[in-house]
Amino acid sequence: MTYNSIVLVKQVPDTRTVTGDVMSKKGTMNRSAMPAIFNPEDLNALEMALQVRERYGGQITVLTMGPLKAADILRDALFHGADNVILLSDRKFAGADTQATAYTLKSAIQKIGDFDLIFCGRQAIDGDTAQVGPQVAEKLNLPQITYTESIASMDGDEIIAKRAFDLGSEIVKCKLPCLLTVVGSADRIRPASARKRIENKLAAIPSEYPAIVEKWAEFETETALAAYLTERNLEITVWTAADLDVNEDQLGLSGSPTQVYKVNYVVLESTESKEVPPTKEGIRELIQELIQEYIVG
Amino acid sequence: MSDNRNVWIFVEQEEGQIADVGLELLAKGRELADTLESQVWALVLGYQVAPLAERVIHHGADRVLLANHPELELYRTLPYSRVIIEQVQAHQPYIFLLGATPVGRDLAPRVASATNVGLTADCTDLQIGDYLLKKEKREYKDLLYQIRPAFGGNIIATIVNPKTRPQMATVREGVMQPNPPDLEFSGEVEIVEPSFEPSDFALHVLSREIRQPTVKLKDAPVIVAGGGGVSSEDESRLIEELAHILGGEVGASRAAVDAGFFSHEHQIGQTGATVRPRLYIAAGISGAIQHSTGMDESNKIISINTDPDAPISKIAHYKIVGDIAEVLPLLINALREKSR
Numbered sequence: 036m037t038y039n040s041i042v043l044v045k046q047v048p049d050t051r052t053v054t055g056d057v058m059s060k061k062g063t064m065n066r067s068a069m070p071a072i073f074n075p076e077d078l079n080a081l082e083m084a085l086q087v088r089e090r091y092g093g094q095i096t097v098l099t100m101g102p103l104k105a106a107d108i109l110r111d112a113l114f115h116g117a118d119n120v121i122l123l124s125d126r127k128f129a130g131a132d133t134q135a136t137a138y139t140l141k142s143a144i145q146k147i148g149d150f151d152l153i154f155c156g157r158q159a160i161d162g163d164t165a166q167v168g169p170q171v172a173e174k175l176n177l178p179q180i181t182y183t184e185s186i187a188s189m190d191g192d193e194i195i196a197k198r199a200f201d202l203g204s205e206i207v208k209c210k211l212p213c214l215l216t217v218v219g220s221a222d223r224i225r226p227a228s229a230r231k232r233i234e235n236k237l238a239a240i241p242s243e244y245p246a247i248v249e250k251w252a253e254f255e256t257e258t259a260l261a262a263y264l265t266e267r268n269l270e271i272t273v274w275t276a277a278d279l280d281v282n283e284d285q286l287g288l289s290g291s292p293t294q295v296y297k298v299n300y301v302v303l304e305s306t307e308s309k310e311v312p313p314t315k316e317g318i319r320e321l322i323q324e325l326i327q328e329y330i331v332g
Numbered sequence: 333m334s335d336n337r338n339v340w341i342f343v344e345q346e347e348g349q350i351a352d353v354g355l356e357l358l359a360k361g362r363e364l365a366d367t368l369e370s371q372v373w374a375l376v377l378g379y380q381v382a383p384l385a386e387r388v389i390h391h392g393a394d395r396v397l398l399a400n401h402p403e404l405e406l407y408r409t410l411p412y413s414r415v416i417i418e419q420v421q422a423h424q425p426y427i428f429l430l431g432a433t434p435v436g437r438d439l440a441p442r443v444a445s446a447t448n449v450g451l452t453a454d455c456t457d458l459q460i461g462d463y464l465l466k467k468e469k470r471e472y473k474d475l476l477y478q479i480r481p482a483f484g485g486n487i488i489a490t491i492v493n494p495k496t497r498p499q500m501a502t503v504r505e506g507v508m509q510p511n512p513p514d515l516e517f518s519g520e521v522e523i524v525e526p527s528f529e530p531s532d533f534a535l536h537v538l539s540r541e542i543r544q545p546t547v548k549l550k551d552a553p554v555i556v557a558g559g560g561g562v563s564s565e566d567e568s569r570l571i572e573e574l575a576h577i578l579g580g581e582v583g584a585s586r587a588a589v590d591a592g593f594f595s596h597e598h599q600i601g602q603t604g605a606t607v608r609p610r611l612y613i614a615a616g617i618s619g620a621i622q623h624s625t626g627m628d629e630s631n632k633i634i635s636i637n638t639d640p641d642a643p644i645s646k647i648a649h650y651k652i653v654g655d656i657a658e659v660l661p662l663l664i665n666a667l668r669e670k671s672r
């Protein structure tokens with residue numbers, strides 16, 4: 036039996052490398068100084084899907100919602116071995132909270148239709164909410180296996196998987212179709228294959244065509260490029276709201292029940308601090324003081 | 333929308349033990365309900381958990397919704413969400429809080445999605461306040477301000493759900509303070525009979541392992557934490573020794589955990605534990621916001637740092653400018669001397 040997978044991925048600013056360049060002295064943020072990357076745990080999710088395909092066969096479709104620039108991570112997904120990739124991009128999707136995001140993703144998954152497994156990373160590093168996976172599962176009425184670290188086996192319409200969380204782990208058996216969220220301790224993504232990289236180098240969305248025509252002399256016009264890409268199945272599918280069966284009131288910012296009331300930049304408040312010399316005498320006095328104040332017993 | 337302003341708390345339990353975050357949320361819930369002049373309702377799910385109800389009431393619940401069923405013995409997403417979604421739909425609470433634990437973070441989005449309400453993850457503070465929705469020129473009174481770090485902890489965002497009820501949030505463990513039990517406090521217990529569907533049992537737990545935490549940061553009176561300034565096993569041993577002499581626990585910044593000197597269980601900060609000991613000694617820690625957010629409410633902070641201008645010195649009560657390799661032995665010796 037083969038299993039078809041959908042992998043949900045996100046392009047995120049690399050908040051892990053927030054450095055001096057990103058945060059100004061006043062505490063404001065320069066987002067352009069943060070590179071946009073493939074959300075790390077989504078790569079673990081993609082690897083898990085690739086392993087299922089290796090063992091049992093099936094197709095992998097990678098789906099993301101984001102600005103047109105998110106086509107970058109879909110190309111990456113192709114380099115790593117995804118069969119199909121789809122970009123959900125529309126101004127109407129912008130500003131979505133997890134609820135509106137899950138609604139949009141659910142609608143796209145229903146359009147894709149044929150799947151046994153949905154994989155996503157446990158959480159995205161730009162929000163750390165870990166909500167979208169379970170919300171998508173709920174909207175599709177599917178069981179969920181959160182914090183999945185590995186798949187032990189698949190048999191008929193059942194999967195056996197290991198969940199790993201703080202201070203514990205579980206082996207669970209679940210009916211398919213189901214949704215899995217994958218943790219960072221799962222297997223790392225395999226390196227992109229050189230062959231896939233070459234084959235998919237030109238995979239693009241239409242808004243990228245002008246730049247490609249400019250760069251590659253062999254395509255004289257966008258039409259010629261489009262024909263070439265179609266023939267090789269290298270057009271990255273872009274779906275807008277109009278392509279989905281959705282209620283527009285539930286999309287994007289206006290479809291989001293949560294609203295950001297305010298944002299404060301974090302500035303440490305100064306405390307009166309006493310400088311203690313790093314000498315025997317200085318330290319001894321410090322200890323005395325702490326004992327007198329009952330801080331040290 | 334119903335107009336009650338009740339605050340619901342999901343009180344997580346594991347093998348009949350109430351999770352600490354459950355008690356922390358009951359205390360916060362009580363405070364919010366008092367501000368709103370409403371009630372605290374607690375949800376307790378499990379098997380043979382009836383004895384927990386009284387304890388939950390003593391921690392401030394006016395009413396306990398108790399679902400006691402063999403199928404609820406181990407947490408599983410679908411049976412638990414079935415019970416909770418049904419109760420939420422039947423009673424329409426104003427606020428619903430869960431711990432940001434592996435269970436709470438699995439369950440809360442399920443409930444929020446089924447009831448089409450907003451959910452904020454991993455809050456570190458909750459307050460009641462008003463919100464002016466400019467587009468509608470309408471003021472929403474007494475909303476729940478859901479406050480959480482965002483963007484890698486570099487900003488603090490306040491989120492509101494003006495229109496959907498309940499206003500749902502998960503709350504970080506350890507940031508709210510539990511109240512001592514009040515044996516005089518009285519409340520009611522309502523038994524909830526679950527009505528499961530066969531599809532709720534799509535998932536079986538074949539085996540389960542829960543480790544007891546070996547590092548007890550939360551209740552430690554003293555924490556000695558090492559950071560990126562720790563550069564050898566000898567130095568990390570000095571940290572352990574100092575913690576031992578002070579009867580405290582060893583903490584670490586992410587830099588020191590990443591460098592392999594301490595395990596992740598020791599990590600303090602946004603992606604680690606939140607602590608407020610009587611004394612916190614930061615040894616070779618710069619004081620990045622993601623770290624300080626987990627320890628800045630410590631009663632007294634001592635920093636040992638070669639850089640006099642490291643951000644930690646802003647929040648330290650005592651600043652020792654020096655190398656940990658020299659300062660830690662001085663501290664250890666001074667303490668040994670005094671106990672002689």
Ligand SMILES: Cc1cc2nc3c(=O)[nH]c(=O)nc-3n(C[C@H](O)[C@H](O)[C@H](O)COP(=O)(O)OP(=O)(O)OC[C@H]3O[C@@H](n4cnc5c(N)ncnc54)[C@H](O)[C@@H]3O)c2cc1C
Pocket residue numbers: 050051052053483484485558559560561562584585586587588599600601602603604615616617618619620621622623626636637638639642654655656657
């Ligand atoms: C999303 C996110 C979550 C994060 N979560 C956490 C978290 O939970 N906890 C956490 O700690 N960090 C966290 N971080 C990382 C955080 O931003 C910092 O990178 C980290 O705290 C740095 O640790 P440090 O100050 O110990 O190390 P460094 O930045 O390497 O600083 C070392 C300090 O030691 C001093 N020093 C060096 N040598 C010596 C010496 N011999 N003697 C004395 N002083 C010396 C230096 O002057 C410097 O101040 C997170 C980051 C992100 C983006």
